[in-house]
Amino acid sequence: MSETLSGQPIVEARGLTKTYAVGGRKQVVLDGADLVLRTGQLAVLLGRSGSGKSTLLYLLAGILRPDRGEVHLGDQRSKYHHRARLHAELAQVLKRGPHPGDHPLARNRPRPAGKRHT
Numbered sequence: 349m350s351e352t353l354s355g356q357p358i359v360e361a362r363g364l365t366k367t368y369a370v371g372g373r374k375q376v377v378l379d380g381a382d383l384v385l386r387t388g389q390l391a392v393l394l395g396r397s398g399s400g401k402s403t404l405l406y407l408l409a410g411i412l413r414p415d416r417g418e419v420h421l422g423d424q425r426s427k428y429h430h431r432a433r434l435h436a437e438l439a440q441v442l443k444r445g446p447h448p449g450d451h452p453l454a455r456n457r458p459r460p461a462g463k464r465h466t
Contacts, residue, residue, distance in 0.1 A: 355386035359408060363417035366403050377403045380417070 361383040367374045377400040385391055395401050406412040408419055418425055 355388045357384050357386050357420075358422060359383065359385040360420040361404075361408060361417065362420075364404070364407055364414045364419070365416040366400070366407060366412065366414055378407070378414075383408075 361381060364378050364381040366378045367376050381404060393401050407414050
């Protein structure tokens, strides 16, 4: 077995199902999807428009709640995060993060004459 396939699972999704109401009808986007991503593994998600790629990523990230199934991150079951909570947490991260002007590459970009980096 290759080293990539023998790495520890870092993301596991089992039986993910997600439906949306479209024009009064249920549209099944994912129906029992399974996925295992292991350390050191490179994965590519391909599919036509509307095939459920973004929905799968949102489910894995906890942005959407699956109708059925579960996601495990490492050895813990992932929890659904309400969007308002995610937005608040992201805002806090952005407030604490470095200012773009603090990045070393920002100091190297050309500036109008008479202006200098502070």
